[in-house]
Amino acid sequence: MDALSPRAWRAVLLLWAALVPIVLTWPVATDPTGLVVGHPRASVGAHVWVMWWARHHPGEWFTDLLFFPIGGDVVRLYGSDVLGPLLLGSWCPSPVLAHNLWAAALIGAGVLGAAHLARVLGGTRGGALAAGTAFAAAPFFQHELLNGTTELLSAAALPWFTATLLRLGRRPRPALGALLGAITALGTLASAYNPFFLLLIGIVLRGHQAARQPGPVLPPAFARALGVGVAVAAGPIAALLALHAAHGAGQTLARREDWLTQDPPLPDSFADLLAWVDPRAIVLPATMPLPGGATFAYWTTCTVYLGAGALFLGLAGLWARRRGLARGPLEGLLLLGAAAALLAMGPVLRVGGEVLRVGGLALPLPAPTVALLFPPFVLTALHAYRYASVVVLALSAFVGLGARRAVWAPVLLLEATLLSPVPFPATTTPAPGGAALDALAAAPAGAVLVAPTVADDLHDLGRALLVQTVVGKPIQDGGIHHRAGDGTVALFKENAVLAGISRMSGAALPSPAVSRFFLGELYGLGFRYLLVPADAPGLQAQSAALLGPPAADDGAWAWWALPAPAAAL
Amino acid sequence: MWFLCLALARAAAPVGGEVELRLAVDDRAARRLQAPRVQVGAGEALPLVDDGTAAGDIAGDRIYFLGRSVPRTDPLRLALYDGDALVGEVQAVLPLSGPADLSLKTEAGPPGVRVDTAAPPIGVAGEGDRPDRLALRVEVDDRALHRLRSPALRTSQTGAEGTPLRDDGALPGDTPGDGVFVAGLDVARVQSLALEVVEGGAAVGRVQVFLPNTGEAEVKLQTVDTAEGLALLSEAVATGAVQSAAATGSGGEGGGIAGLGHLLWVAIAGFALVFAQMRTLLQHRWDQEVAPRLARLDRVLDRLDPPGPAA
Numbered sequence: 098m099d100a101l102s103p104r105a106w107r108a109v110l111l112l113w114a115a116l117v118p119i120v121l122t123w124p125v126a127t128d129p130t131g132l133v134v135g136h137p138r139a140s141v142g143a144h145v146w147v148m149w150w151a152r153h154h155p156g157e158w159f160t161d162l163l164f165f166p167i168g169g170d171v172v173r174l175y176g177s178d179v180l181g182p183l184l185l186g187s188w189c190p191s192p193v194l195a196h197n198l199w200a201a202a203l204i205g206a207g208v209l210g211a212a213h214l215a216r217v218l219g220g221t222r223g224g225a226l227a228a229g230t231a232f233a234a235a236p237f238f239q240h241e242l243l244n245g246t247t248e249l250l251s252a253a254a255l256p257w258f259t260a261t262l263l264r265l266g267r268r269p270r271p272a273l274g275a276l277l278g279a280i281t282a283l284g285t286l287a288s289a290y291n292p293f294f295l296l297l298i299g300i301v302l303r304g305h306q307a308a309r310q311p312g313p314v315l316p317p318a319f320a321r322a323l324g325v326g327v328a329v330a331a332g333p334i335a336a337l338l339a340l341h342a343a344h345g346a347g348q349t350l351a352r353r354e355d356w357l358t359q360d361p362p363l364p365d366s367f368a369d370l371l372a373w374v375d376p377r378a379i380v381l382p383a384t385m386p387l388p389g390g391a392t393f394a395y396w397t398t399c400t401v402y403l404g405a406g407a408l409f410l411g412l413a414g415l416w417a418r419r420r421g422l423a424r425g426p427l428e429g430l431l432l433l434g435a436a437a438a439l440l441a442m443g444p445v446l447r448v449g450g451e452v453l454r455v456g457g458l459a460l461p462l463p464a465p466t467v468a469l470l471f472p473p474f475v476l477t478a479l480h481a482y483r484y485a486s487v488v489v490l491a492l493s494a495f496v497g498l499g500a501r502r503a504v505w506a507p508v509l510l511l512e513a514t515l516l517s518p519v520p521f522p523a524t525t526t527p528a529p530g531g532a533a534l535d536a537l538a539a540a541p542a543g544a545v546l547v548a549p550t551v552a553d554d555l556h557d558l559g560r561a562l563l564v565q566t567v568v569g570k571p572i573q574d575g576g577i578h579h580r581a582g583d584g585t586v587a588l589f590k591e592n593a594v595l596a597g598i599s600r601m602s603g604a605a606l607p608s609p610a611v612s613r614f615f616l617g618e619l620y621g622l623g624f625r626y627l628l629v630p631a632d633a634p635g636l637q638a639q640s641a642a643l644l645g646p647p648a649a650d651d652g653a654w655a656w657w658a659l660p661a662p663a664a665a666l
Numbered sequence: 667m668w669f670l671c672l673a674l675a676r677a678a679a680p681v682g683g684e685v686e687l688r689l690a691v692d693d694r695a696a697r698r699l700q701a702p703r704v705q706v707g708a709g710e711a712l713p714l715v716d717d718g719t720a721a722g723d724i725a726g727d728r729i730y731f732l733g734r735s736v737p738r739t740d741p742l743r744l745a746l747y748d749g750d751a752l753v754g755e756v757q758a759v760l761p762l763s764g765p766a767d768l769s770l771k772t773e774a775g776p777p778g779v780r781v782d783t784a785a786p787p788i789g790v791a792g793e794g795d796r797p798d799r800l801a802l803r804v805e806v807d808d809r810a811l812h813r814l815r816s817p818a819l820r821t822s823q824t825g826a827e828g829t830p831l832r833d834d835g836a837l838p839g840d841t842p843g844d845g846v847f848v849a850g851l852d853v854a855r856v857q858s859l860a861l862e863v864v865e866g867g868a869a870v871g872r873v874q875v876f877l878p879n880t881g882e883a884e885v886k887l888q889t890v891d892t893a894e895g896l897a898l899l900s901e902a903v904a905t906g907a908v909q910s911a912a913a914t915g916s917g918g919e920g921g922g923i924a925g926l927g928h929l930l931w932v933a934i935a936g937f938a939l940v941f942a943q944m945r946t947l948l949q950h951r952w953d954q955e956v957a958p959r960l961a962r963l964d965r966v967l968d969r970l971d972p973p974g975p976a977a
Binding site: 305583608615 | 888
């Protein structure tokens with residue numbers, strides 16, 4: 098690999114960065130407009146929906162397409178990733194294709210970024226390929242691909258940021274400062290989590306460097322270059338902050354302030370100590386107990402397993418300084434990985450699924466202290482495990498130093514596909530379609546009651562949102578209810594039909610007399626159609642008994658036109 | 667400057683429309699009210715209740731409540747009557763947005779009634795002192811079936827006659843005669859509570875609700891034409907602040923040892939920073955000052971006593 102000309106090396110790197118996402122998302126490449134990468138019960142549908150919204154309803158921040166008739170705030174519900182919908186969603190004719198392309202682009206950018214970081218640290222070209230693979234194909238990101246959370250895949254900005262920050266520390270130049278600012282801005286636009294990750298990286302690496310060398314923490318040349326970076330990043334980030342501030346960021350912060358008192362905690366609110374080295378296959382869904390013995394199926398879980406190959410090569414990389422590599426950045430990266438791992442493990446140490454207690458006391462981790470000293474941290478603390486992306490970054494940097502030959506790259510990719518806790522081939526969701534949905538799309542205007550759409554159940558929600566990208570008509574749901582706000586979901590607590598089809602334990606229509614009254618109420622609000630999938634035969638039978646034969650039924654979906662209240666009553 | 671800003675904001679605020687008024691009248695000291703009513707502006711006099719049906723109300727404690735949407739005027743003029751006798755009048759300034767909470771207190775002498783600025787927040791009265799209590803608002807939707815006339819709500823914590831479910835608009839947020847009956851209960855905090863709706867002494871239906879860990883909650887029920895008679899429309903939803911883990915004895919694992927944890931991690935971070943800086947400074951000083959002198963000393967010693975050939 099070292100014998101290649103620079104141009105040939107860049108070509109190899111780019112080809113590898115294109116191949117890795119194709120492999121990790123396989124079989125999506127066989128049908129990129131008909132298959133969405135990600136689990137049907139995770140938040141894939143929501144991300145595809147945002148792409149569709151960006152093309153068909155751009156700037157409609159508050160839309161009655163969701164939570165009809167009251168409407169929902171798109172920024173509040175799905176505003177974490179602004180960049181993807183802006184870059185791809187706004188022009189791509191297929192929202193499914195846009196989502197798949199965005200996911201693939203982020204994986205590829207991660208490969209290139211981690212490879213670049215490895216080279217900046219002094220790794221070989223082969224090591225750079227291995228580092229790129231270890232980062233982008235980490236089980237952590239594979240699981241986020243399964244969840245459909247592209248805002249976590251956009252942690253691809255982290256290695257670019259880290260490499261540029263290290264280069265800036267060595268040779269402070271305004272151009273590098275501007276590049277750092279541009280990466281920060283793009284990363285922040287791509288994910289609400291990235292600014293926290295970037296801040297952590299910046300503080301730990303610069304703090305470590307400052308502690309290692311006498312003199313000012315920010316030497317004048319470095320400060321000047323940083324100033325250029327701040328000037329570059331300030332505009333987009335200020336605009337984004339203003340957008341979020343105007344769309345309920347304060348309420349989100351207030352809502353998440355109870356993260357320490359969640360009982361039971363969300364399955365993805367912490368990383369277990371053993372989970373970092375636990376290669377067992379993921380179990381979906383995670384079952385959460387509810388009051389009264391009921392349970393809730395939680396689909397967007399997490400994987401923080403680091404991978405045997407990456408861990409082996411990372412440990413080898415720890416000794417890299419013996420080969421004359423810079424000692425300072427490696428210590429800093431080690432510190433960064435440790436700090437991120439501590440944050441990812443949540444408020445207290447858990448081992449094997451249980452809180453570890455010493456003398457009856459749980460062992461406190463630094464997350465609550467960070468939240469106390471830096472309150473905005475609570476925005477990310479509810480899903481603290483996501484700081485594992487910074488751990489993966491640090492590990493991949495060491496992989497880049499531990500692996501010297503390019504052969505490690507395919508080995509790591511093979512391990513990521515065959516021995517990862519996340520299943521391979523990638524889990525995909527078929528894009529909805531068919532004669533019934535086409536007929537509904539062509540039907541006169543009116544909101545659609547999609548049943549069942551169990552409240553706060555991502556499965557039903559994702560499917561309903563995907564359906565909306567086909568039929569284009571408003572629907573009654575649109576997101577996690579507590580995120581949407583009380584006013585938005587008030588109808589769910591007042592209308593027995595809506596409550597019935599949103600019930601967590603067995604969605605069903607109420608008795609015919611009650612259904613007729615409340616369907617009449619919904620008609621009065623603008624609902625004109627009832628859409629039921631074939632996998633809810635009970636609801637289809639109830640609907641047929643109440644409303645007669647469906648207007649269209651293609652075996653996958655059936656829909657009924659709701660009668661006017663006078664006719665209904 | 668702040669007063670100027672407030673004045674400007676107030677001047678710019680629209681006057682008109684309606685405001686959700688939550689009124690509490692404390693008659694515990696003066697004890698002069700028998701059938702209190704309040705007239706808002708030029709409207710009709712509305713009855714105040716002390717039967718435990720309002721959220722946060724304790725029946726018979728001589729703190730009377732009223733919740734009602736009233737025309738927004740600035741200032742808001744209220745006249746308190748006991749029966750037909752005028753007790754006193756007050757004027758209040760409404761907030762620029764949101765519901766208006768107003769606490770009054772009766773006086774034995776003139777002016778009869780005054781604004782009570784020291785009263786606890788309405789609806790969460792004494793919540794901070796009562797971590798074991800929950801103000802529960804219960805709505806029963808009978809719009810579809812029209813089965814209820816003068817229903818009552820029974821729980822294991824209320825008497826046999828229960829708490830009246832009202833549809834006369836006396837409780838905050840209730841629309842009179844709309845078929846949705848409302849009651850406010852003040853209950854001991856329990857994990858779950860059985861609610862039974864009775865009509866003319868006969869049970870209409872019964873449901874079990876799980877209560878959230880807050881000072882206030884709301885639960886919505888509906889009458890159904892099945893054997894159950896009553897169904898849960900929505901689970902009990904928290905409408906007040908979450909009780910602290912310390913107060914309830916549950917909640918986050920970090921709660922009890924949070925202070926120790928903060929101390930520990932701040933100490934670790936501080937020590938690491940100081941240690942690293944000290945090490946760097948010592949290393950720098952060694953490299954810049956001590957090491958050169960040692961080298962010079964070494965050279966001097968070598969000159970004075972050159973090393974001999976190895977044995």
